[in-house]
Amino acid sequence: MTEQQLREQMVTLARSMFERGYATGGAGNLSLKLPNGHFLATPTGSSFGRLDAERLSVIDIDGNHISGDRPSKEVAFHLAIYRNNSECNAIVHLHSTYLTALSCLEGLDTDNAIKPFTPYFVMRIGKLPVIPYLRPGDPRIAEELAKRAKDYRAFLLANHGPVVTGSDLIDAVDNAEELEETAKLALMLDGKPIRYLSEEEITDLQGRGK
Numbered sequence: 001m002t003e004q005q006l007r008e009q010m011v012t013l014a015r016s017m018f019e020r021g022y023a024t025g026g027a028g029n030l031s032l033k034l035p036n037g038h039f040l041a042t043p044t045g046s047s048f049g050r051l052d053a054e055r056l057s058v059i060d061i062d063g064n065h066i067s068g069d070r071p072s073k074e075v076a077f078h079l080a081i082y083r084n085n086s087e088c089n090a091i092v093h094l095h096s097t098y099l100t101a102l103s104c105l106e107g108l109d110t111d112n113a114i115k116p117f118t119p120y121f122v123m124r125i126g127k128l129p130v131i132p133y134l135r136p137g138d139p140r141i142a143e144e145l146a147k148r149a150k151d152y153r154a155f156l157l158a159n160h161g162p163v164v165t166g167s168d169l170i171d172a173v174d175n176a177e178e179l180e181e182t183a184k185l186a187l188m189l190d191g192k193p194i195r196y197l198s199e200e201e202i203t204d205l206q207g208r209g210k
């Protein structure tokens with residue numbers, strides 16, 4: 001895809017998420033890898049429902065602002081993931097309701113916040129590690145994500161929300177939506193006897209793609 005097509009794709013997918021309630025206000029940010037090796041990102045403070053393709057931010061791998069409006073305050077953690085996972089070509093960060101609610105719970109398994117009970121969570125996400133709470137924009141978020149980037153497709157920032165990767169922006173958005181629905185199910189099923197997937201069932205699903 002050309003840069004212009006990727007710009008239009010980011011606007012279209014962001015608006016779709018906004019209109020379906022996955023994003024509100026100025027929360028969240030998106031990024032993707034451009035053909036020239038730079039990165040397209042949502043401007044800081046921008047609403048997913050009102051992005052302007054021509055004003056999207058462009059940055060380089062070192063975080064230098066190349067063009068467009070001032071980039072998200074979180075581009076540092078986006079770049080930390082890109083540097084440490086060559087399979088990641090797009091990133092979605094949300095404050096989506098159910099994953100943010102989950103991120104606020106005490107006692108989460110920090111290696112994987114959602115014990116698998118549906119196949120698609122295993123096939124699309126795998127495991128959801130929890131990153132300790134840090135103020136939005138704190139550079140240590142990037143350090144924490146850099147450590148885990150090569151081993152996971154998604155991350156849960158404690159008391160904040162998810163960060164979800166993909167092979168392109170459509171994949172990252174689909175992964176983020178699946179993860180949000182899984183968190184919704186997990187919270188709905190809380191306190192009820194869940195039949196979790198067995199280790200054999202999980203192994204059978206791994207590496208089968210989506």
Ligand SMILES: O=C(O)[C@H](O)C(=O)COP(=O)(O)O
Nearest residue numbers: 027028029044045072073136
């Ligand atoms: O993650 C953050 O810093 C904020 O919570 C957020 O999601 C939006 O920040 P941005 O600078 O508008 O991307």
Ligand SMILES: [Zn+2]
Nearest residue numbers: 028094136161
């Ligand atoms: Zn945020």
